[in-house]
Amino acid sequence: LSLVANPDTTAARLETKPEGFGAVLRTALGRGVVRRALFLSFFISVLGLVTPIFVLQVYDRVIFHAGLSTLYGLVVGVVLAAVFDYVLKQYRARIYQSLGVRLDVVTTEALFKRLLHLPLAELERQPAAHWQSLFRDLEMVRVRFAGPIALLLVDLPFVLLSVALILVIAAPLGWVIAVIVLAFLLLAWASSRKAKARAGEEKQAQLSRDGQVTEFASARQVVKAQVLDEAVTTRWREAQHQSIEATLQRSVSTDRYRDLGQMLAQGATILMVTVGALAILNQEMTMGALIAANMLSGRVTGPLNMLVGQWRTLVAYRQARARLDALFQSPIEKSGGSVPLAESKGELEIQHLQFRYPGAVNDVLVALNGRVGPGGLHGLVGPNGSGKTTLLKILAALYEPSEGRVLLDGADVAQFARRDLAQWIGYLPQAVQPFAGTIRENITMAWPQATDDDVRRAAGRAYALDFIHDLPDGFDSQMGEFGLKLSAGQRQRIALAGVLVRDPPILLLDEPTSDLDREAEAGLRDELHALSRHGHTILIVTHSAVLLSVCDGIIALRKDGRLRAAGSAGEVLPELGLVRADGDTE
Template sequence: MSSKTKKFLSYYKPYKGLFFADMFFALLGAAITLVFPLIVRYITNDLLVHSEISEAMDTIIKIGIGLVGLAILELVCNFFIAYQGHMMGARMEYDMRNEIFEHYQKLSFSFYDNQKTGQLMSRITNDLFDITELCHHGPEDLVISIIKFIGAFVILIQINVPLTLIVFAFIPIMFVYAYYMKNRMHRAFRKNRERISEINAQIEDNLSGIRVVKSFANEGKEIDKFNQGNMRFVDSKKNSYFNMALFHSGLGFFTTGINIAVIIGGGLFIAKNIIQLGDLLTFLLYINNLIDPVKKLINFTEQFQNGITGFDRFIEILAIEPDIQDKKDAVDLKDVKGRIEFEQVSFKYDETTVDVFCGINLKVEAGDYMALVGPSGVGKTTMCSLIPRFYEVSEGSIRIDGIDIRDIKLKSLRKSIGIVQQDVYLFAGTVMDNIRYGALNASDDEVIKAAKNANAHDFIMELPDGYDTYIGQRGVKLSGGQKQRLSIARVFLKNPPILIFDEATSALDNESEKVVQESLEKLAKNRTTFVIAHRLTTIRNAKNIIVLTEDGIKEQGTHQELLDQNGVYASLYHA
């Protein structure tokens, strides 16, 4: 058994009882449908021929009551299969969705740098729905089909062997045809999945940037782009529907062929007194009974193709090992002072050959306020992203209080570092929810205190519902300065010993910058702080300023010392 099959079957384990109950009711329901043609044969061949009319009528009434009982039992079976069977599938979908979402949380920035959000969403929504349809209906349809086929074969062969062989001679041909179509449908459905993922990614990209679209009045361009992607999806659907049409119509043709063969063969056998009319009627009823398993096999084949392509994509994601994870003997970071050392640190992105920077050596004492400046693209943000291990160093090491960060548990490391970025991300929800994100167990009073420290309390109280104001997705109802102060309040609440300010004020107007800068300086007090800045006026008071270029650290010193050197920093400052 392959590892993929074992993985697929493992999702049934928590629901074994429900699964076997579903299979039992599927089996019982299939058996009941096999009984009805036999009762018709008994009435036409035996009861009506060999019994008095009054006796036959009494027996038919009793049989009718029994049939009603069987119909009620069949109703119970079908209800259980439709309700509890689907609930089993829904619970398995829940487990799978949890697993892939948890896996998403483990993957590093390197993974997300190369992925489209819409495609990742498709794997957790569309793909999983089809997988669970296969989980529920697949085994159930197989059981029903097998029971009906075997049951019908055993019953019919006892009635008439030649006519039974005529009927079942068509079955191998139908299966060969289905096998031939399987690979074609598999490729078609996989192409559908890829195209719908592309559409999801395009929609996500458009809706996320809708303000940019409207500001440039490029709605028409976006509609054209979407129409092209949508048409590619239609083309892939056209191919899959063509193969589906061949599949359905081909099997329908074989089913009609069986009916024709039985009518002609049965008519000849009746003419030669080989079988009775009731036997021919029974055969025709069983042929109709065989259409249902044929349909279920068709559904199973479609579900299998849909489900297995979705499961392949599901496994592809789960197979991606997080490139940044805890060592077995990783330790918690305790009593953090905040002394940070870079020793011969080099970094390059995956699938690139050129280093972003190399040979970085730097020592930052606990509580130091250190600024990083330099031209765009030299790796200032990347360098700071190495400290919380958003990316892994290619060479060298980074230490906090003398401990290599690769020996520290990720959760402990990142809880010790607070980050305020230029591009603030606020979640859909209230002001209170967004600040509390810094410490989920914080009380309302602690949240309010953090907001006051970030100079955010006054503007929050002016909002319609104060701290309970809903701020929209990504905080669209707030100004840039307001959003930035909320992000600072979040870090105040987290209360980390190490801070990283990544161009936190570069997108703000002068008035907002002044308020935010005051908040940042208050937050940075007695904490080891890295400041990435384009506006050099904001870092004149830094204890140490590092000038980063493509060749690594070019200059280092205080604001005045660097101006006196009249080098890179001086030219940046005067510019």
């Protein structure tokens, strides 16, 4: 362990892909889907005009002229049109059903992969409920492109066909239909303004409520042990009340505009019939034209009224799309780039390192320079909040330094992908989070090709082999959700075995014995000491005298994140007052 001072150069650590969520959507939608839908909707809309024209001809030709042969011909034609209309609608429905499935598959996989490639610091900035809500945002995307709103949007342009036919067969009603369309558009615009504000409030309230549920699920042992029922219930009730209030306010607004739309549609019928009746009395149009125009007006007001009612869905989609775009435009970890190292000799170096959390006022780590390794067992000590865990995350390339850089065997770690770094640097967090599954699955999750010998060796090095053999199912024992079928110390050793299974030359361990008993701590100390003597570079954050007693070097941080001391354990421990008069480590 030594101190160095080198010039600061910083490489690009993250990748940015500016295309956003749009690229994912284009892949999911494929080519020609929208064109096919518009093409089918055009013919469906044309066929929808057949019935009003049929009614017009029956009233104006068949009834007044007793044209039975004409009636039979018209009936045959309208039946054929109805059958063809049904076939086209079924075909269009199949297109949207297939599109919905494709959207679900492509977008959910893209979102999950995107989350996996986000930097750890970005993932920690938002609560778990936020990331879960993004998958609900995908449901709004599916509804927009493969749900009722998608059909509405492709049908809307062809409302003009009905308007044009009204102008042809019932010209005196032209101004009426123009006023109706304008009124509906104004109503939709007013609805959109209200829906935008209400939807945002409702989303935030739901996130807060879901966050309370997530907190309870994660801390259920503490809740039960400390009898926090009333406190948790109070917090949840407040969040639930805000969610219900926001939903109620949105529902009131939505219902108001929906009812206004229905009233406007009724008013449109009354106005059409009234003006049409006056035109008939003035011999400006026929009875058949009035009835047909009234039917056509329903084809105009129906989609427009639906647009008013569905505007909340469109607003929710736009907000969901904005969140997804922001996520897909944010920087991600490198997926490739530099030629990886053939092997690592286990030397880590930091140069002019500083770190500040986003939005924070003060730096957590200040002006750190140093080198660890190759080889040896080194301790990282300091008071709570001095930045020990943060430093380990930076060394593991989980955090990006605000200034300075980290070198692995003289190469900036910023040039390597996380997958490559994981081969050389193993990191054990202070709070381990096992996955549901067997012990073997948890140990080999990061390296599925591990052999049985690899698994046993890793478990032995983590001082976990004995207790695993004592379990009825051994390595096939189920750990349960969050690993709760095992003790905290057992979970910690299983997690350490998962780090050791790939045998990385550098190990960064954050309080690896915090949940272990004295016997297990001593056993793990011996295993780590043996690893350090076989070429591994091990840096441990610890307050344990058992581990400090075998450390070769010590790095001590101050409360303000600056270096207090660094050097051999024999030099630094007495300076820190961690050695008793008899020479034993306290």
